[in-house]
Amino acid sequence: MPELPEVETVRLGLERWCLEQKIVGVEVLHDRATNPRSLGALDCVKGATIKNIARRGKFLWFELDRPFALVAHLGMSGQFRVHPVKTADEKHLRTRFTISRNLFAAHAVAAKRQELRFIDQRTFGWLAISELTGEVPELVSGIARDIFDPNFERVEVIAKFRKRKTEIKRALLDQNLMSGVGNIYADESLWRAKIHPESMASALSAGKINSLLDCAALVMSQALVEGGTSFDSLYTNVTGQSGYFEHSLSAYGREGEPCPRCAHQICRIRFANRSSHFCPNCQRK
């Protein structure tokens, strides 16, 4: 589930709880939690201090006082949680980082330790060590900027969309064109922009694509305010709270229900190997 708003919610939580903390322990409990493209084993972050938490699209990474970053992708069900040490292990705990706040000797009785845990039921999520020399880690270098990136080139992106000989929803999901949009926000953005998901990207005017991008930004920023979307307890933010945006969805998951705009029944079709929800009355091809 985690798309841009959920990943940003997680990033904010990590920023709140992990900044300037030193990683003093790493315990990998599942092989698949490490991306095969990782430069090495995750325990090489031991001893590093977390200097920044950054994000592009659905990828996030911890910047360290090292020339490499710890990159994370949440996949379908990944979560980060910050816990006091000795909290009972979750069933799907994949990696445990022990982190410690550096306290001034004059005040410190003992360094305060906590655990940063990566939990992932379906194990499509992963962590990796990746070289960080430029703006983003090497592993993230192929991912396009997301719409909230200050250097997002809207005019260029619109032109790229219009060159695609494919359906608009497929293009919207392509993380190499524009990152951060997944199945839920694709359906919601298309509904808001009144565009049929199977419309050919190349058949849409620049103005229409421009308004679609406006809708995507609007829908995702609303979701962000509400702490992201969640359908079950799989997704929670760092402190364990779920998002509430699910109550605000207009099309996604609402097959058979009336369209909030025109009351026509919302349809669901299989498409690109996933479900698409749309209003056949408002969203014409």
Next chain:
DNA sequence: GGAAATGTTTACCG
């Protein structure tokens, strides 16, 4: 009991 479906990404094949 079993099939289908679930928010992601990547790889492969035609």
Next chain:
DNA sequence: CCGGTAAACATTTC
């Protein structure tokens, strides 16, 4: 380049 499909996995729903 494009699209279809499968695969990685655990769990829930029909």
